Amino acid sequence: xxxxxxxxxxxxxxxxxxxxxxxxxxxxxxxxxxxxxxxxxxxxxxxxxxxxxxxxxxxxxxxxxxxxxxxxxxxxxxxxxxxxxxxxxxxxxxxxxxxxxxxxxxxxxxxxxxxxxxxxxxxxxxxxxxxxxxxxxxxxxxxxxxxxxxxxxxxxxxxxxxxxxxxxxxxxxxxxxxxxxxxxxxxxxxxxxxxxxxxxxxxxxxxxxxxxxxxxxxxxxxxxxxxxxxxxxxxxxxxxxxxxxxxxxxxxxxxxxxxxxxxxxxxxxxxxxxxxxxxxxxxxxxxxxxxxxxxxx
Amino acid sequence: xxxxxxxxxxxxxxxxxxxxxxxxxxxxxxxxxxxxxxxxxxxxxxxxxxxxxxxxxxxxxxxxxxxxxxxxxxxxxxxxxxxxxxxxxxxxxxxxxxxxxxxxxxxxxxxxxxxxxxxxxxxxxxxxxxxxxxxxxxxxxxxxxxxxxxxxxxxxxxxxxxxxxxxxxxxxxxxxxxxxxxxxxxxxxxxxxxxxxxxxxxxxxxxxxxxxxxxxxxxxxxxxxxxxxxxxxxxxxxxxxxxxxxxxxxxxxxxxxxxxxxxxxxxxxxxxxxxxxxxxxxxxxxxxxxxxxxxxxxxxxxxxxxxxxxxxxxxx
Numbered sequence: 001x002x003x004x005x006x007x008x009x010x011x012x013x014x015x016x017x018x019x020x021x022x023x024x025x026x027x028x029x030x031x032x033x034x035x036x037x038x039x040x041x042x043x044x045x046x047x048x049x050x051x052x053x054x055x056x057x058x059x060x061x062x063x064x065x066x067x068x069x070x071x072x073x074x075x076x077x078x079x080x081x082x083x084x085x086x087x088x089x090x091x092x093x094x095x096x097x098x099x100x101x102x103x104x105x106x107x108x109x110x111x112x113x114x115x116x117x118x119x120x121x122x123x124x125x126x127x128x129x130x131x132x133x134x135x136x137x138x139x140x141x142x143x144x145x146x147x148x149x150x151x152x153x154x155x156x157x158x159x160x161x162x163x164x165x166x167x168x169x170x171x172x173x174x175x176x177x178x179x180x181x182x183x184x185x186x187x188x189x190x191x192x193x194x195x196x197x198x199x200x201x202x203x204x205x206x207x208x209x210x211x212x213x214x215x216x217x218x219x220x221x222x223x224x225x226x227x228x229x230x231x232x233x234x235x236x237x238x239x240x241x242x243x244x245x246x247x248x249x250x251x252x253x254x255x256x257x258x259x260x261x262x263x264x265x266x267x268x269x270x271x272x273x274x275x276x277x278x279x280x281x282x283x284x285x286x287x288x289x290x291x292x293x294x295x296x297x
Numbered sequence: 298x299x300x301x302x303x304x305x306x307x308x309x310x311x312x313x314x315x316x317x318x319x320x321x322x323x324x325x326x327x328x329x330x331x332x333x334x335x336x337x338x339x340x341x342x343x344x345x346x347x348x349x350x351x352x353x354x355x356x357x358x359x360x361x362x363x364x365x366x367x368x369x370x371x372x373x374x375x376x377x378x379x380x381x382x383x384x385x386x387x388x389x390x391x392x393x394x395x396x397x398x399x400x401x402x403x404x405x406x407x408x409x410x411x412x413x414x415x416x417x418x419x420x421x422x423x424x425x426x427x428x429x430x431x432x433x434x435x436x437x438x439x440x441x442x443x444x445x446x447x448x449x450x451x452x453x454x455x456x457x458x459x460x461x462x463x464x465x466x467x468x469x470x471x472x473x474x475x476x477x478x479x480x481x482x483x484x485x486x487x488x489x490x491x492x493x494x495x496x497x498x499x500x501x502x503x504x505x506x507x508x509x510x511x512x513x514x515x516x517x518x519x520x521x522x523x524x525x526x527x528x529x530x531x532x533x534x535x536x537x538x539x540x541x542x543x544x545x546x547x548x549x550x551x552x553x554x555x556x557x558x559x560x561x562x563x564x565x566x567x568x569x570x571x572x573x574x575x576x577x578x579x580x581x582x583x584x585x586x587x588x589x590x591x592x593x594x595x596x597x598x599x600x601x602x603x604x605x606x607x608x609x610x611x612x613x
Binding site: 041113124240286 | 577580582
């Protein structure tokens with residue numbers, strides 16, 4: 001039966017499941033990054049254009065720790081998000097916080113400028129050809145219908161766990177309820193004696209940390225490259241437009257879903273695989289302009 | 298035209314007519330093409346309040362169309378430029394219809410994503426020549442008589458195109474249509490409640506902006522005899538934003554000043570490789586934090602303040 005289906009589809013199962021796994025991995029990165037963007041946007045009303053550069057810095061952070069200090073992957077997994085998150089906190093305090101009283105567009109322009117600076121600096125010192133990073137969990141297992149490399153499975157599982165944990169903290173805990181309240185009405189929440197500016201700073205740091213974590217996860221899969229972030233962030237923007245930034249679960253589901261769709265496109269119509277997400281975005285804009293999970297604000 | 302703007306524009310044209318005496322015409326043509334591009338971009342951000350992060354799709358795709366029709370099909374130069382412009386208008390209609398369905402920050406993301414789609418299309422489509430682009434586009438005599446292989450001759454043609462573009466934009470923003478655009482920028486819900494079909498106005502402004510960006514791109518392709526992926530990449534959209542921001546968003550002459558400053562800077566720093574990116578990013582950050590009105594905007598604010606001080610003095 002299943003063989004018949006594959007014959008009808010005209011693709012070998014290995015290729016199909018291989019691309020599905022690749023799609024799932026891309027989806028994991030889309031989900032982590034769009035989740036960070038959504039959390040930051042919800043709290044700060046800023047679209048963080050630097051997100052891609054911070055993801056790139058995460059990957060470089062892992063590479064630098066290994067090559068300059070000899071700290072392996074597992075150390076980098078904890079150190080890098082914290083360090084890059086801390087640089088995000090500095091950035092928010094020094095620069096971003098000065099623009100909250102202005103049109104949101106200025107936040108976008110500022111973070112765009114920062115992204116250019118960071119990308120330029122890394123291209124200057126490391127070139128744009130890409131650096132290899134050894135796979136910390138080599139090998140894999142044969143599932144019968146496909147070969148599953150351990151590391152790729154680990155990326156999917158870890159990003160799912162991190163996404164769901166973020167969702168849990170924001171939707172189900174007391175801290176999360178403060179956060180959601182401050183998103184709705186910061187003035188009122190401040191009147192209750194909660195330090196909203198500090199929450200905004202920490203939120204930005206957390207979102208940036210998520211981007212850096214995605215970068216560390218990406219390092220062994222893609223080569224570590226100064227332009228890896230700017231290429232990815234534009235796709236993530238499209239993901240965010242499709243999902244809408246209203247819901248945390250929405251960005252997780254959209255991220256993984258679009259990754260899988262992209263993987264399937266690679267099997268059935270490879271020419272369109274680079275543009276399929278943008279096409280979906282166009283369709284969603286026509287049918288449901290607020291995004292699949294979005295609410296009009 | 299307001300008298301003041303009129304005399305500045307006249308002085309500018311005189312200056313530009315004389316400029317080739319002192320400055321290399323190819324550099325001047327580049328400045329004019331990008332100034333027109335930035336002016337077209339400014340029509341959206343400055344007068345409708347829409348930040349497009351995807352204007353490279355009009356600039357770059359139109360460059361491809363004009364380069365291809367002139368080189369591969371042997372079309373006359375003027376028809377090549379016009380067909381590039383027309384295709385940009387069409388693309389503007391499609392992209393605009395989609396993008397104006399969202400506002401503010403989403404509008405920026407949608408335009409960026411649509412432009413990236415066009416970029417990937419240009420990367421894969423057979424007629425664009427992939428990474429090489431379309432090179433050695435011939436500069437055939439304009440209208441069959443005017444020899445534009447000569448840089449100086451072509452400079453005056455480009456100047457005429459630029460002046461026409463400027464006047465179209467100037468006329469637009471000072472017309473009743475332009476007043477409605479400004480009303481939308483200031484308070485969209487109120488414009489709707491006054492009975493204006495806001496979406497129609499936005500779309501028309503978007504198409505006009507796309508068309509003129511296309512005109513700039515098509516002209517640029519003939520000037521440099523080259524259309525490449527650089528023209529359609531997201532960095533190009535960023536440059537339009539940067540030029541307009543530095544010169545002054547929503548000012549008549551700002552985008553021109555910004556284009557001149559940025560192109561001159563790129564020219565002088567071309568030996569520094571990736572540092573240009575860092576410096577451009579730095580200019581973004583400094584401008585957004587310290588002088589958001591841009592060069593022309595700050596000068597305008599300063600002269601307004603001086604004028605007020607003088608009035609107070611005169612009264613006293």
